[in-house]
Amino acid sequence: MPELARAEGARITSAADAIREATELAMAQDECVFVMGEGVTDPKGVFGTTLGLRERFGEDRVLEMPVAENGWTGAAIGAALAGQRPILVHQRVEFTLLAMEQLVNNAAKMHYVSGGKHRVPITIRLIVGRGWGQGPAHSQSLEALFAHVPGLKVVMPACARDAKGLLLGAVADDGPVVIIEHRWVHYAQGEIDPGWAPLPLQGPRKLTSGDDVTVVATSYMTLECQQAVAALADAGVGVELFDLRVLRPLGVEAIVQSVRKTGRLLTVDTGHASYGIGAEVIARTVAGAFDDLRAAPQRIGLPEHPTPSSAALSQHYYPRSPQVAARIAELVGLPAGTRDAIVARLAHSREDQPLDIPHPSFKGPF
């Protein structure tokens, strides 16, 4: 990431390790912080993100939960109203659907309804599954549902630095923050800042600069976009790539400024395209950069059907870097031959590995 100077003491780690480190730091910093969830004390420790916490902080602060998501989400809200700062962990986004009542009616509204007197400082970690046949109810990226609700903040880290910094920022926030972690982002290696390094929950991050097209991606799709952008750079296409990072509150000013320059916009979601985050980004950007648009904005997202389990089907379900590159090439009017060569090269680079596990090239470091 060229925009980021290497911080003193920065080191390389996976996003999963960064999450574990952030949790440990937050718990050490403030004894009101505690972790709760199904599996947070089990031998796997939620993909390693909660390992060792119970040994260090004890059973009162790392709470194994019954399989009762709405109940313990409500309990987390109650504890937060009494001054605690729980971190809730769900191994799949879908489990949280059972807790939407508490999240939407109580967590999101308490501060507003009480005229600012009540605070609900809870952090809710959700994990998006992908690959290895996760299927229709273990792979959904439902960020748009959460981002629809005023009072919630919603963030999606795409790199280790954000996985750590945004989690620390979320725990420090006095309101409810939903962090949606893509399972494949857990593997992404990258630099993290040392020590207590919370990042503000605001604004996208520009990853590459370019004059031809603006691309806005979320979560894991940022990694796919980085590959597409690199391939297009070889053909002289300048892409300004943004990792959206924070979905609510949504800051689009940097994106609007970029589109005023490039005149072209593509959004790339991890969720369904319809009613998705890309739709919101496009609506706001068009309002701010209408006169500078040179082409109709485009969006890429998941198709309008559930995720099939079989790898034979799911390989046709998820958009990847070749599709992203093809769409960008069309937006900027790249000759068909050049476009096809780039797409073929990207596709070829993936042929050595099955598509239902994270490709080694996505492990970074990023």
Add this chain to the structure above:
Amino acid sequence: MSSPHEMAPRATMMQTVVGPDERLALLTAMIRVRRIEERIAKEYPRGQMRCPVHLSIGQEAAAVGACAVLRRHDKITSTHRCHAHYLAKGGDLQAMIAELHGRASGCCGGRGGSMHLFDDDAGVVASVPIVGGNVPLGVGLALAAKQRRDGSVAAVFFGDGALEEGVVHESANLAATLRLPVVFVLENNLYSVYTRLEQRQPPRSMSRFADAHGMPAMEIDGNDVLSVRGAMLHAVTRARRGDGPSLLVAHTYRQLEHCGPADDDHLGYRPAGELSRWAARCPIQRLCNEMLEHDEIDESALDTIEATIAREIDEAFVAALAAPFPAAHTIAEAIHA
């Protein structure tokens, strides 16, 4: 008793010895809730309180009896029918009446209305209008109390309808597993809006749910404030000792319509004679008669109590009507903490 639900066989008398001073305090608190609700009902048709109201008339004993043994720093959560709980726990009357009037001086600054009464100073942490939705909040308050070792307990009020909600059982299971200092206070008033208990639940004991969740239960006459108080004392003592949660099932009756100020017996959803039968078991009249019989109170003392309450209510309505509405420019404030 027309229904097995109205008084189950496990009903126990939980009265403990209560001195005259406390009986007077219980009586006064119940009369106060009743008069406040009656005044809301009387003023409601004027259209100044522009929000739904779910009045507690007939159910005062459960709220007053349970809150009588709670300390100020103990916490409660309540439901859409929260007026009695809020008042019994010590919630500020002027802030409540102002909230019903949508005024800036309301307990939620006019943002919550009658179904969102809270008063942090009094330990009324939240009232929420989704059935069962307040129950896990109370469990969380108890979790925080245990983690912070602040010695407080939490009480959660809910109705018979909430017993049909999964989240109530999730909450009870969690509270029992973690041995949290919380008391579940179930007020069975027999109706969910217009739908009678028999249409929603099979004939069976409500208190046995506690067995399923590994906690003790006490089933009591919810119109007998002394029984409620006695059972609650038992449950709160247990919670404070670190022995975990309990369930109280208080059988009582909602005398007015589900939502609004009126008598609705003419709609015919209540069996003939049921309302008058329960009205004859008025919790206030019951304690009052007993105290009159024992010369613990006389008509003149009652007049003084009534006059004091009337004055307080007058003042609350005058203050509410004089208070400013929240300013339009504040509508988008305090979305994020």
